[in-house]
Amino acid sequence: MINKNNFLWNAIKLGLLGGTIGIFFSLVGMIEVFSKRDVIENVITLGDFMLLATAAISGFIATRSQTNSKTITTNLVTGTLAGLTTGGLLALFVWVGSQINLRAVFLNASPVLFDLLTYKKGANGAWLLLEYGALAGLIGSLLFGLPEKTRKPLTNTILFLFGMALFSGLFRVVMINQEGGAAKLAKFLFGQTGLTLSGAFIFFIIVAAFTSLWSGQSKKIQGSYARLPKKGQITVRVILIAVLAFIAIALPQISGPFIAQVIVVVCLYAMMGLGLNITLGFAGLLDLGFVAFFAVGAYTVGLLTSYGPFGLEHISFWAAVPIAVLASMLFGAILGLPVLGVRGDYLAIATLGFGEIIRLLAGSDFLAKYFGGPQGIIGIQKPCLGTLEQFVKIDVPRVCDGLEFAGPKEIYYLALASAILIAFIAWRLQSSRLGRAWMAIREDEDVAEALGINLIQTKLLAYVLGAAFAGLGGAIFTVLVGSIFASSMQLNVSINVVAIIIVGGMGSIPGVILGAIALIGLPELLREVSEFRYLLYGITLIIMMLAKPEGLWPSQTILRELKHNEIMPDTESPNIKA
Amino acid sequence: MMRTSFSERLTDWAVNGFLWGFRILIVLIVVIGTFLTISSGKYTNEQWIDFIVSGISQGSIYALIALGYTMVYGILRMINFAHGEIFMTGAFSGYFFATWLTSTGFMNTNPYIGLTFSIIFAMLISASIAMLVEKIAYRPLRGASRLVPLISAIGVSFFLQYAFRGFFGPGVYAYPSIDALDGDWNIFGIEILKVKIIVVVSAFLMMAILYYVVMFTKMGKAMRAVSENKDVASLMGIDVNRVIVTTFALGAAMAGAAGVLYALIFRQVSFYMGIVPGVKAFTAAVLGGIGNIPGAMVGGLVLGILESVGPALFLESIGIDRPYQLKDAIAYIMLVMILLFRPSGILGERVSKKA
Numbered sequence: 001m002i003n004k005n006n007f008l009w010n011a012i013k014l015g016l017l018g019g020t021i022g023i024f025f026s027l028v029g030m031i032e033v034f035s036k037r038d039v040i041e042n043v044i045t046l047g048d049f050m051l052l053a054t055a056a057i058s059g060f061i062a063t064r065s066q067t068n069s070k071t072i073t074t075n076l077v078t079g080t081l082a083g084l085t086t087g088g089l090l091a092l093f094v095w096v097g098s099q100i101n102l103r104a105v106f107l108n109a110s111p112v113l114f115d116l117l118t119y120k121k122g123a124n125g126a127w128l129l130l131e132y133g134a135l136a137g138l139i140g141s142l143l144f145g146l147p148e149k150t151r152k153p154l155t156n157t158i159l160f161l162f163g164m165a166l167f168s169g170l171f172r173v174v175m176i177n178q179e180g181g182a183a184k185l186a187k188f189l190f191g192q193t194g195l196t197l198s199g200a201f202i203f204f205i206i207v208a209a210f211t212s213l214w215s216g217q218s219k220k221i222q223g224s225y226a227r228l229p230k231k232g233q234i235t236v237r238v239i240l241i242a243v244l245a246f247i248a249i250a251l252p253q254i255s256g257p258f259i260a261q262v263i264v265v266v267c268l269y270a271m272m273g274l275g276l277n278i279t280l281g282f283a284g285l286l287d288l289g290f291v292a293f294f295a296v297g298a299y300t301v302g303l304l305t306s307y308g309p310f311g312l313e314h315i316s317f318w319a320a321v322p323i324a325v326l327a328s329m330l331f332g333a334i335l336g337l338p339v340l341g342v343r344g345d346y347l348a349i350a351t352l353g354f355g356e357i358i359r360l361l362a363g364s365d366f367l368a369k370y371f372g373g374p375q376g377i378i379g380i381q382k383p384c385l386g387t388l389e390q391f392v393k394i395d396v397p398r399v400c401d402g403l404e405f406a407g408p409k410e411i412y413y414l415a416l417a418s419a420i421l422i423a424f425i426a427w428r429l430q431s432s433r434l435g436r437a438w439m440a441i442r443e444d445e446d447v448a449e450a451l452g453i454n455l456i457q458t459k460l461l462a463y464v465l466g467a468a469f470a471g472l473g474g475a476i477f478t479v480l481v482g483s484i485f486a487s488s489m490q491l492n493v494s495i496n497v498v499a500i501i502i503v504g505g506m507g508s509i510p511g512v513i514l515g516a517i518a519l520i521g522l523p524e525l526l527r528e529v530s531e532f533r534y535l536l537y538g539i540t541l542i543i544m545m546l547a548k549p550e551g552l553w554p555s556q557t558i559l560r561e562l563k564h565n566e567i568m569p570d571t572e573s574p575n576i577k578a
Numbered sequence: 579m580m581r582t583s584f585s586e587r588l589t590d591w592a593v594n595g596f597l598w599g600f601r602i603l604i605v606l607i608v609v610i611g612t613f614l615t616i617s618s619g620k621y622t623n624e625q626w627i628d629f630i631v632s633g634i635s636q637g638s639i640y641a642l643i644a645l646g647y648t649m650v651y652g653i654l655r656m657i658n659f660a661h662g663e664i665f666m667t668g669a670f671s672g673y674f675f676a677t678w679l680t681s682t683g684f685m686n687t688n689p690y691i692g693l694t695f696s697i698i699f700a701m702l703i704s705a706s707i708a709m710l711v712e713k714i715a716y717r718p719l720r721g722a723s724r725l726v727p728l729i730s731a732i733g734v735s736f737f738l739q740y741a742f743r744g745f746f747g748p749g750v751y752a753y754p755s756i757d758a759l760d761g762d763w764n765i766f767g768i769e770i771l772k773v774k775i776i777v778v779v780s781a782f783l784m785m786a787i788l789y790y791v792v793m794f795t796k797m798g799k800a801m802r803a804v805s806e807n808k809d810v811a812s813l814m815g816i817d818v819n820r821v822i823v824t825t826f827a828l829g830a831a832m833a834g835a836a837g838v839l840y841a842l843i844f845r846q847v848s849f850y851m852g853i854v855p856g857v858k859a860f861t862a863a864v865l866g867g868i869g870n871i872p873g874a875m876v877g878g879l880v881l882g883i884l885e886s887v888g889p890a891l892f893l894e895s896i897g898i899d900r901p902y903q904l905k906d907a908i909a910y911i912m913l914v915m916i917l918l919f920r921p922s923g924i925l926g927e928r929v930s931k932k933a
Contacts, residue, residue: 028744105674107747286725337596342917348657348728349864350917352857353910360907456589491853495732502729535740541733542715549719549726 083137289355637882662856
């Protein structure tokens with residue numbers, strides 16, 4: 001006799017959900033890979049942490065959502081029951097795995113996984129799962145029971161420790177490269193595979209102290225900034241900008257080529273994102289083939305500067321970039337013209353088609369004489385500040401007399417400067433006459449036309465300018481990699497750019513940059529778990545859309561529009577006709 | 579009289595000139611290419627028939643996938659970007675089921691029953707995954723602005739692809755070969771691969787069932803009503819949520835069946851196999867007129883045949899090396915052409931301009 005409204009039933013349901021998620025993580029192979037890494041060395045591995053966190057979260061949610069009675073006992077019972085169910089489902093999974101050979105279907109249902117789940121204790125381990133699950137659920141419900149003031153710093157600290165553990169390898173390498181005190185500190189804080197116990201302790205204290213002290217301080221600081229006289233405000237700003245600029249300039253020298261490369265890639269995506277933000281964010285034209293413009297920029301620079309067999313002109317990078325940007329703009333116009341009259345989803349799919357056509361043509365044997373086909377264009381001359389020696393012969397790079405932008409550490413400056421330039425242009429465009437015309441078109445084409453906006457010109461300009469930004473990105477990408485292959489112009493790139501804009505906040509320039517950092521930068525940094533990069537990426541996109549569809553840093557206009565749409569949903573729909 | 583500036587007239591002129599130039603270019607390529615190829619007599623009649631049969635079998639698979647796109651679009655006006663991945667899940671489930679049947683020996687003694695069972699199994703799995711996806715990732719977003727469900731669908735697509743990569747590894751699985759289905763059948767004096775005939779027949783059977791469901795059952799009637807107007811439909815006592823879930827499930831079942839049929843022809847199953855057929859099927863849906871069920875079927879077949887015949891017929895004789903590499907490009911050029919000449923698709927109404 002189960003009463004469906006019973007809080008126990010609710011706890012069991014959430015526990016089952018948690019258990020399913022745990023089994024999913026196990027079967028996908030995450031637990032096994034993450035068990036090789038530690039949150040705290042010799043204490044808890046990332047894999048264990050994930051499983052315990054699932055149980056604890058289901059305990060927490062079960063406690064929060066139970067409405068029967070909020071006494072301490074029922075809370076604790078609910079949480080424990082949810083955790084116990086999670087552990088129980090996992091134990092059941094282990095039992096099933098010992099009876100049937102799951103590996104015939106699921107690659108990861110290996111003995112190694114079951115050893116991990118049972119802590120190498122065989123059948124007894126399954127009981128351990130139950131115990132740990134119940135414990136974690138109990139912790140979850142206790143966490144709920146804590147007053148807000150203690151809970152927030154505590155959860156923040158746990159999340160922070162988790163993040164530090166994920167990135168510990170990165171920090172360790174960077175700090176050890178510095179030698180001296182930093183290296184010693186690194187060895188003290190970070191172990192080979194995660195935080196050391198002492199490191200975790202120190203971080204715990206620092207973050208807990210910081211978060212509990214910080215609450216409420218940010219308003220005070222804002223207030224005192226507002227009370228400053230105008231001159232003082234400007235000084236504060238100048239100092240802030242100077243500090244940021246100093247960090248930006250010094251960063252690649254301190255952190256080494258890997259981080260510099262990640263930042264370059266983020267900048268490239270931010271540039272593409274800002275470009276698409278004009279077509280999609282401002283003008284509302286969804287383009288799923290945006291990579292085409294990137295490709296045009298990349299191929300133009302490649303063909304004009306390469307010292308390989310496909311090089312046409314052997315000019316310098318600086319001379320090639322304006323040509324590349326112009327070529328992308330021309331392509332923007334050419335691809336924009338035919339689809340001008342097409343609206344909505346049709347536009348998305350038409351542009352997707354164009355993007356694919358460009359990639360297929362560039363990679364085909366038919367045009368291999370010009371674009372290298374599947375072999376691509378190699379031997380692209382790096383940019384050179386100074387004089388570039390004469391072209392000698394094919395496959396011999398030209399010598400640079402001066403500063404050569406050879407690796408990611410140097411190209412970093414180029415990419416960052418270009419991204420800042422583009423962000424500035426986009427920001428100036430946003431509230432210009434043209435920018436307002438775009439937004440009018442986004443809101444309602446017919447009204448915009450009635451107000452005297454020339455749809456064709458304005459839309460074309462959106463395509464052309466967006467394409468220019470992407471073309472510049474492509475140009476820098478070419479010199480970063482030193483070669484171009486048609487296969488790197490995949491549909492995925494276009495999709496990533498759309499996702500950056502939506503996740504960041506449509507039509508919002510800081511949002512786009514934030515989106516590029518979150519969706520491109522973080523996964524690039526976590527190369528060690530790159531196997532699961534796209535899986536987590538997909539989960540993030542779904543959760544973002546469910547929880548915060550307006551984006552991380554929404555623009556005010558879009559925010560208003562979204563709220564408006566909630567009141568008046570779009571009901572018009574085409575029909576299924578048979 | 580409308581006052582237009584010189585620059586406006588110039589852009590209008592440029593736009594029209596460009597569009598007409600583009601159309602004329604494509605028509606010229608098609609006409610000259612066809613003429614040259616046919617007059618050169620490079621391919622025999624048998625080869626042409628072979629191309630067309632491959633095209634029909636491939637096209638009927640596209641049509642099956644396109645049905646899911648078109649039905650969901652018709653009801654929710656959303657591009658279900660994850661539909662290609664649903665197709666992939668069908669292929670995988672079919673693969674595991676068929677492997678199991680083969681290992682028990684059932685597949686070789688009763689190939690048709692075995693095949694039917696694996697198709698049904700794949701349809702069930704695909705439909706359940708699609709229903710879950712709808713419940714978790716799409717339903718809460720109904721009524722949000724149109725890009726939001728699209729991005730969520732993109733997320734689902736990544737999620738399904740890489741979850742399957744995690745479950746089953748990054749490799750390519752070879753579909754079990756069924757001896758009874760090897761070889762040719764002789765139809766009207768033409769030798770045709772058995773597999774292709776089976777694929778075409780099963781696909782058409784499936785489409786007929788779907789057509790029956792949509793046109794002649796109560797649920798089908800409800801689906802059409804919901805696609806006409808959700809609010810009014812719900813006032814008439816139709817459970818809109820149930821209808822939407824059924825639509826997803828039906829579309830996914832078709833895609834799952836398509837996955838098994840696809841694997842029968844190409845004998846390969848992998849986690850990324852859904853992307854290209856997914857995009858092609860969407861093209862087919864647009865080609866036929868999106869939201870239109872017979873349109874999706876026609877669009878799929880047209881796309882399949884043109885893709886298969888096109889490289890040899892249009893491209894080879896005008897001096898393009900290895901035209902088969904441009905097979906996919908033909909599909910996309912077709913798409914762009916349709917959007918230019920007849921944006922509503924072959925059987926559709928003119929909706930694209932007001933969408």
